[in-house]
Amino acid sequence: MSEYAANGTRSGGAGQPANRAESSATGTLYGLGVGPGDPELLTVKAFRILKQSPVIAYPRKKSGAQSYALKIAETYVDTTAKEMLGLTFPMTKDREALEKSWNKTVDAVWEHLAAGRDVAFLTEGDPMLYSTFIHMMRFLKQRHPEAKTVSVPGISSVNASASRLGIPLADGDERIAIVPATDDYGAVREAIEEHDCVVFIKVAKVIDLMLQVLGDLGLTDKAAVLTKVTSAEESVWLDVRELQGRQLEYLTLMVVRK
Structure with missing residues (x-):
């Protein structure tokens, strides 16, 4: 000691x-x-x-x-x-x-x-x-x-992900939401529809539903997924279609920027 x-x-x-x-x-x-x-x-x-x-x-x-x-x-x-x-x-x-x-x-x-x-x-x-x-x-x-x-205070994965992607979270009068992902299709869709940018945390267990919502809204190309951002174990997917049916790490989030 x-x-x-x-x-x-x-x-x-x-x-x-x-x-x-x-x-x-x-x-x-x-x-x-x-x-x-x-x-x-x-x-x-x-x-x-x-x-x-x-x-x-x-x-x-x-x-x-x-x-x-x-x-x-x-x-x-x-x-x-x-x-x-x-x-x-x-x-x-x-x-x-x-x-x-x-x-x-x-x-x-x-x-x-x-x-x-x-x-x-x-x-x-x-x-x-x-x-x-x-x-x-x-x-x-x-x-x-x-x-x-x-x-x-510390730097959150939300901020780090935006920097990693080179995507602004919000600018001017734009609205942003940080939302725990759930298996509620309606809630996920509403969050995306009502905001210019949404960061969904804990998406690992509901990734297929997330992809379904994005597809229905025609926003699949507006999303990115990151796991353990900035760490040596970081993974980034710019084409989220690759994640259909995949098992992901717990520390995984999705950024949707219209």
Whole structure:
């Protein structure tokens, strides 16, 4: 354990972990956006807090599973010098199972915060855009209203995809929507019809339906699909017809620009 991990971190300005070696104050939970995949897209502020926080929490689908967010951050942090806290968030819609999991993760994080240790909670993209940090912050505040939380913005896959494609998300009076893809044909079609640009996230399981809607609207050539954008595992499809019947990675989105 490094000196930082054992004795807290140096005091500083706003958003900077403070030295609590001789203080009974609780630690701060930082929602740390680590970007879409390319480690070079991590912000300077996220880098500083990552270095100074004695505890690094990271999400995973199950115990022992790899964490995409941690893989990005590992470029900049010596995990052997930190308290590493793997938090399991099962991919299920079972509300009872989810609440049990959330309460367990809150307990694990609060143990460190109550002891005065700052916790950097890693999340891919931005912590305030469809991230696990949103739920963590909500559950933590419900059970421990005195808990201090800080969100550190990150570059989202939405922004990164637009840059990767060279496609503006919106300009002038144009309207944009960011929508979780569903198997509701009508909802998907309506989103496209009512906006100039739509970014659909989590399209992997409904790609065939998405292609059907695009075909019916005559917009198949106006769409692109990206997986793990900017990372070493990135895949980009400019001809989305190739994806009919394909199995895709969870971190896949579609940009539709009229």
